Amino acid sequence: MANKKPSIPKGTRDFLPAEMQKRSYIFDTIKEVFQRYGYLPIETPAMENLSSLLGKYGEEGDKLLFKILNSGDFFSKIKNKDEESLITNKITPLISEKGLRYDLTVPFARFVVQHRNDISFPFKRYQIQPVWRADRPQKGRYREFFQCDVDVIGSNSLLNEVELILIIDDVFTRLGIETIICINNRKILYGIAEVIGEPDKVIDITIAIDKIDKIGLEKVNEELFQKGLSAEAIEKLQPIINLKGILKEKFPKLMEILKDSEIGLQGIEETMMVLRHLKDLDLDNKWRLDLTLARGLNYYTGAIIEVKAENSSIGSICGGGRYDDLTGIFGLPDVSGVGISFGADRIYDVMTEKNLFPNKSISTSKLLFVNFGKDEEKYCLPLLAKIRKAEINAEIYPDHAKMKKQMTYANNKNIPFVVLVGADEMRTGKLTLKNMQTGEQDKLPIDKIIEKIISISN
RNA sequence: GUGCUAGUAGCUCAGUUGGUUAGAGCAUCGGAUUGUGGUUCCGAGGGUCGUGGGUUCGAUUCCCAUCUUGCACCCCA
Numbered sequence: 001m002a003n004k005k006p007s008i009p010k011g012t013r014d015f016l017p018a019e020m021q022k023r024s025y026i027f028d029t030i031k032e033v034f035q036r037y038g039y040l041p042i043e044t045p046a047m048e049n050l051s052s053l054l055g056k057y058g059e060e061g062d063k064l065l066f067k068i069l070n071s072g073d074f075f076s077k078i079k080n081k082d083e084e085s086l087i088t089n090k091i092t093p094l095i096s097e098k099g100l101r102y103d104l105t106v107p108f109a110r111f112v113v114q115h116r117n118d119i120s121f122p123f124k125r126y127q128i129q130p131v132w133r134a135d136r137p138q139k140g141r142y143r144e145f146f147q148c149d150v151d152v153i154g155s156n157s158l159l160n161e162v163e164l165i166l167i168i169d170d171v172f173t174r175l176g177i178e179t180i181i182c183i184n185n186r187k188i189l190y191g192i193a194e195v196i197g198e199p200d201k202v203i204d205i206t207i208a209i210d211k212i213d214k215i216g217l218e219k220v221n222e223e224l225f226q227k228g229l230s231a232e233a234i235e236k237l238q239p240i241i242n243l244k245g246i247l248k249e250k251f252p253k254l255m256e257i258l259k260d261s262e263i264g265l266q267g268i269e270e271t272m273m274v275l276r277h278l279k280d281l282d283l284d285n286k287w288r289l290d291l292t293l294a295r296g297l298n299y300y301t302g303a304i305i306e307v308k309a310e311n312s313s314i315g316s317i318c319g320g321g322r323y324d325d326l327t328g329i330f331g332l333p334d335v336s337g338v339g340i341s342f343g344a345d346r347i348y349d350v351m352t353e354k355n356l357f358p359n360k361s362i363s364t365s366k367l368l369f370v371n372f373g374k375d376e377e378k379y380c381l382p383l384l385a386k387i388r389k390a391e392i393n394a395e396i397y398p399d400h401a402k403m404k405k406q407m408t409y410a411n412n413k414n415i416p417f418v419v420l421v422g423a424d425e426m427r428t429g430k431l432t433l434k435n436m437q438t439g440e441q442d443k444l445p446i447d448k449i450i451e452k453i454i455s456i457s458n
Numbered sequence: 459g460u461g462c463u464a465g466u467a468g469c470u471c472a473g474u475u476g477g478u479u480a481g482a483g484c485a486u487c488g489g490a491u492u493g494u495g496g497u498u499c500c501g502a503g504g505g506u507c508g509u510g511g512g513u514u515c516g517a518u519u520c521c522c523a524u525c526u527u528g529c530a531c532c533c534c535a
Contacts, residue, residue: 343535
């Protein structure tokens with residue numbers, strides 16, 4: 001009798017038809033744009049070997065991986081069952097060798113290495129699938145969510161970076177979301193770390209200055225000090241973080257600062273190239289160079305991109321960058337890729353918040369046959385087939401229920417037309433067509449009904 | 459993983475300083491109307507008061523634990 005209420009795991013969601021319709025709208029729009037730019041779809045399994053996943057996302061990422069318990073009697077295979085060897089991180093490799101994917105980029109790198117002989121480079125692919133993270137859920141953060149990735153792999157050209165930004169601009173313009181696209185380059189960040197004499201602390205530095213908008217300059221400096229940066233290095237960093245002004249002024253200053261760092265200068269050059277193109281292209285969305293943009297994922301090496309919706313509490317809705325050696329870890333060195341990922345669920349949240357979904361009716365059915373009984377069913381079925389052949393979405397109520405019930409069904413499902421077929425209609429061949437919006441009724445033969453519905457829906 | 463908030467019908471929420479049968483609106487179902495929905499009127503079903511334990515004569519109410527939700531940190535789409 002244990003009649004427990006059914007539930008789903010923390011941070012996961014069911015989607016009702018009304019939500020699915022809106023989600024499909026987002027996915028369809030994104031897919032259409034991806035294809036417009038010449039990207040082709042792939043899919044990869046929900047689970048990967050843990051060895052493919054671990055160590056790719058940083059320490060924090062490893063913690064957030066969902067691990068899958070081995071099948072069978074794995075426990076008997078463990079030799080030492082004393083407490084010492086049962087500590088989580090020691091026992092994990094013994095009982096789990098698979099995990100749910102954390103993003104689509106790392107599985108893609110694995111995919112490219114594995115299928116290198118079946119694809120030709122540069123390889124442009126898109127991939128729309130769910131990913132899983134064992135994070136604490138909160139606003140705009142789920143444990144299962146969909147990413148829409150576009151990547152080009154096997155090309156060093158900065159044209160790819162430019163193209164991805166155009167895709168971002170295209171997608172958000174179509175969806176009606178006003179965004180700001182932030183652009184930076186990891187090489188500039190490396191350069192800065194080099195110049196201030198703390199090249200080993202790049203990650204700490206970037207993570208800290210990434211928070212400057214949120215916690216302010218003082219707290220950032222505090223955090224840097226705690227991470228072990230010398231006071232001198234922090235001092236040197238200040239003018240860089242505080243670089244103000246328009247691009248024309250920023251770049252010469254930055255070049256002066258980074259003049260002793262080869263990698264830093266390279267980063268500046270790359271970024272200037274990209275931005276110069278963007279200037280010519282007249283985007284609908286705002287964009288800017290943001291030296292405080294860092295992004296947490298370890299594998300980025302060049303350009304980094306992040307998109308935020310304007311005036312929204314939901315965090316970034318799209319992000320990405322260039323990774324020079326992701327395939328290297330899987331045994332294929334010297335292949336560079338760039339890619340971005342759209343967070344479909346956050347885009348959904350932003351669009352809900354700002355009421356940006358087009359208000360279409362939920363049902364796709366244009367017409368419902370009311371069911372009066374056995375003889376009438378028999379009479380209606382061929383007519384229904386005819387209507388469907390005319391490419392009109394239509395259905396018949398499956399039970400011989402009361403009129404009220406059937407009409408309510410049509411009403412709730414937003415079906416614009418109802419056809420009533422009883423003894424009278426069967427005798428004359430003229431069916432009663434009811435317009436659910438106006439309440440008007442006509443007696444028409446089936447061909448006229450088809451004509452009418454087609455003319456109205458066009 | 460850390461801190462804070464909350465959990466009462468399918469949904470949104472009342473309520474109880476610990477005391478018989480826990481309420482409303484919406485939704486659902488039925489009827490007024492056996493071939494006419496969206497508006498109206500009448501009625502019905504639905505709750506182990508998140509779960510487990512403790513204190514008490516008695517707990518939905520107090521205490522503890524746990525799960526879930528929301529928020530902040532961390533991190534991120």
